[in-house]
Amino acid sequence: MKTLSRYPVIYLALFLSIGIASYAFIPIPLKYSIALFILGMFGLITLHFYQNKHVKKLKGIPVLLVLIIIILGQILSGMHRPDNQTAYFSRFIKPDNILTLKLVKEVKSSGTYANFYANVQQINRHSATGKLLVKIPKTKKVPHIGNTIRLLVTTTQIQKIPKPLNPFGFDYSRFMKQQGIYHQINLKSAAYQIIPEQHFNGLYRIAKLKTLIKNRFQKHLSPQAFTLAMALLLGERQTLSPNVYQNFQATGTVHILAISGLHIGILLLFLNVLFKPVKRKSSTLFLVLTIGVLWFYALLTGFSASVLRAVIMFSFLQIGLQSKRQTNIYNSLFLAALVMLLINPDYLYQVGFQMSFAAVLAIVSFYPVFNKWFSVKQKILKYFTDLIWVSLSAQLGVLPLSLYYFHQFPTYFLLANSLSIPLLFLILFLGFSLMLLGFFHLDFSFLYELFDRFLNILIATNASIARLPYSLTQNIHFSEILLAVSFVGLLVLYYFLSKPKIYRHWILLGSWLIIFEAVIFFENRQNLHTENFYVFHQYQTPVVATSKSGTLKIFQDKDLINKYLQKSLSLHFKHLQYDSLPFYQIFGKYRILHIDSLGIYRFKNFQPDIAILHYSPKINMDRLIQSLNPQIIVADGSNYPSYIRRWKTSAEKSPVKFYDVNTQGAFVLSKK
Numbered sequence: 001m002k003t004l005s006r007y008p009v010i011y012l013a014l015f016l017s018i019g020i021a022s023y024a025f026i027p028i029p030l031k032y033s034i035a036l037f038i039l040g041m042f043g044l045i046t047l048h049f050y051q052n053k054h055v056k057k058l059k060g061i062p063v064l065l066v067l068i069i070i071i072l073g074q075i076l077s078g079m080h081r082p083d084n085q086t087a088y089f090s091r092f093i094k095p096d097n098i099l100t101l102k103l104v105k106e107v108k109s110s111g112t113y114a115n116f117y118a119n120v121q122q123i124n125r126h127s128a129t130g131k132l133l134v135k136i137p138k139t140k141k142v143p144h145i146g147n148t149i150r151l152l153v154t155t156t157q158i159q160k161i162p163k164p165l166n167p168f169g170f171d172y173s174r175f176m177k178q179q180g181i182y183h184q185i186n187l188k189s190a191a192y193q194i195i196p197e198q199h200f201n202g203l204y205r206i207a208k209l210k211t212l213i214k215n216r217f218q219k220h221l222s223p224q225a226f227t228l229a230m231a232l233l234l235g236e237r238q239t240l241s242p243n244v245y246q247n248f249q250a251t252g253t254v255h256i257l258a259i260s261g262l263h264i265g266i267l268l269l270f271l272n273v274l275f276k277p278v279k280r281k282s283s284t285l286f287l288v289l290t291i292g293v294l295w296f297y298a299l300l301t302g303f304s305a306s307v308l309r310a311v312i313m314f315s316f317l318q319i320g321l322q323s324k325r326q327t328n329i330y331n332s333l334f335l336a337a338l339v340m341l342l343i344n345p346d347y348l349y350q351v352g353f354q355m356s357f358a359a360v361l362a363i364v365s366f367y368p369v370f371n372k373w374f375s376v377k378q379k380i381l382k383y384f385t386d387l388i389w390v391s392l393s394a395q396l397g398v399l400p401l402s403l404y405y406f407h408q409f410p411t412y413f414l415l416a417n418s419l420s421i422p423l424l425f426l427i428l429f430l431g432f433s434l435m436l437l438g439f440f441h442l443d444f445s446f447l448y449e450l451f452d453r454f455l456n457i458l459i460a461t462n463a464s465i466a467r468l469p470y471s472l473t474q475n476i477h478f479s480e481i482l483l484a485v486s487f488v489g490l491l492v493l494y495y496f497l498s499k500p501k502i503y504r505h506w507i508l509l510g511s512w513l514i515i516f517e518a519v520i521f522f523e524n525r526q527n528l529h530t531e532n533f534y535v536f537h538q539y540q541t542p543v544v545a546t547s548k549s550g551t552l553k554i555f556q557d558k559d560l561i562n563k564y565l566q567k568s569l570s571l572h573f574k575h576l577q578y579d580s581l582p583f584y585q586i587f588g589k590y591r592i593l594h595i596d597s598l599g600i601y602r603f604k605n606f607q608p609d610i611a612i613l614h615y616s617p618k619i620n621m622d623r624l625i626q627s628l629n630p631q632i633i634v635a636d637g638s639n640y641p642s643y644i645r646r647w648k649t650s651a652e653k654s655p656v657k658f659y660d661v662n663t664q665g666a667f668v669l670s671k672k
Contacts, residue, residue, distance in 0.1 A: 610634060
């Protein structure tokens with residue numbers, strides 16, 4: 001793009017991102033990366049003075065600058081890891097410590113627990129840093145955001161967030177690491193004290209203001225409309241109906257449920273109209289008011305990555321407009337990304353940050369191209385064609401990420417967005433107006449009725465489109481290689497559509513299509529020749545399966561399989577088949593014996609390499625090992641923990657490898 005040569009901030013953001021990402025693969029120890037950074041800066045200054053003195057351009061300066069920025073990314077990533085934080089709380093936790101926490105964000109609750117993110121403030125009377133996931137039983141007194149909690153804690157009560165025990169499932173520990181949280185605590189058996197209200201700070205007042213806003217809307221809106229309003233206005237999706245959320249996913253409009261650039265842009269438009277009289281008297285006061293309200297709204301909605309990116313970008317945009325300078329949207333977008341990554345490098349790994357950034361980048365890139373190719377002059381028709389081009393551009397940008405993370409594609413996304421976005425404009429304008437009127441304790445029933453009706457129309461529209469035939473294509477396999485190739489393809493497509501008459505752009509597009517098809521061919525060929533054997537983790541029920549050519553054959557009754565496990569498997573395999581579990585199986589070079597509650601394991605002429613224990617068989621492990629002499633013994637989640645501990649103790653005395661699915665995760669064998 002032309003902006004790459006005109007705006008160095010794009011280079012800064014890109015190379016900083018490379019440095020942050022490189023830490024995951026080649027983590028340079030913090031002390032060495034800081035030393036390299038200082039050495040690089042010294043070298044850069046030396047080269048700069050040498051260049052000025054001899055009045056000639058040195059080629060080494062840009063290369064050195066790139067290396068310095070990459071090393072800075074390494075430093076930022078390293079500084080956010082607990083191992084490099086001297087005051088991190090896990091270093092000092094000892095039995096019977098008093099831990100002081102401040103609740104900063106409420107997240108989606110389970111049926112029995114209220115869940116919060118909390119900042120650690122003190123251990124005993126010593127300052128400490130770090131974040132915790134706090135789980136509080138709903139049977140106890142549940143505190144609020146901004147509350148400070150003191151609790152007596154032992155080392156066993158603070159636990160690392162566990163990794164998933166099954167492949168293909170959602171990695172919650174990885175997700176929490178992206179939020180900077182590595183540990184959790186359950187207050188079920190802990191004694192804790194909530195600090196009295198007079199000590200509450202501004203964070204509590206924000207939480208209280210949100211509660212007042214929610215109470216006012218809840219009083220006037222129907223239950224379903226209320227939960228959608230809270231998602232659209234305050235970014236709270238915890239109470240949103242799963243059916244409503246799935247309908248928005250199926251129609252490709254789920255992006256409007258996360259407060260992002262679209263919402264902040266509408267809010268800025270609303271503020272420009274609201275403060276127009278102020279602008280006539282003082283442009284400086286107008287600028288302070290609009291940007292101030294944007295940041296207050298970001299605070300009100302919890303400073304999510306998408307909100308921060310949008311508020312930073314639109315703040316720069318507003319400043320540029322008021323200073324009458326030509327503000328480039330690429331510059332604002334990458335500057336917003338750069339500032340966010342400097343604040344918290346973990347934003348780079350968050351799906352919301354990636355998708356919102358990709359959507360906006362695609363819109364500002366492809367929309368002008370589409371508009372140039374298919375432009376209309378009639379105002380009403382132009383409004384709808386603009387919606388189509390914006391929706392198509394955004395969908396192009398997020399398509400590789402959607403396929404990679406969610407393995408699905410919404411067929412009617414153009415129709416759904418063309419109908420939903422105009423409704424969203426009306427809903428947000430009306431919602432912001434009602435929030436503003438609420439601050440002055442003004443309630444207009446007819447406005448709430450209209451607001452409720454618009455919300456229900458939006459819900460009904462997406463539900464109707466989601467029910468259309470083939471509304472959602474699911475179970476799409478999309479690897480990391482395809483993700484990278486697809487983003488290269490978007491760049492190729494941009495150049496091709498911008499200047500289709502250039503011959504080399506046709507060659508470039510054709511070459512990319514050949515590479516894309518080749519990657520798909522080789523991946524499919526590899527899958528055809530790869531077979532896997534699984535013992536999945538599930539409490540009380542054995543789940544054994546084999547996979548081949550995109551089909552997973554599960555040896556269990558479908559109704560007995562956990563719905564979350566079944567859903568994750570259905571997203572990664574084209575077909576699921578079900579069968580009964582045999583007594584023994586042969587998989588490649590391995591002979592596998594299944595031993596159930598009957599405890600029968602002696603079969604004539606069958607000497608197993610692997611013995612798998614199900615349903616807590618009453619067996620003598622020493623005798624079994626002596627009789628079968630297997631290479632591996634596997635215990636799945638259907639066995640009693642006490643039995644597994646006893647079996648493991650016996651197996652450790654022999655050369656047999658003992659594998660506990662409950663602690664080590666799913667047991668997997670592969671053959672090609």
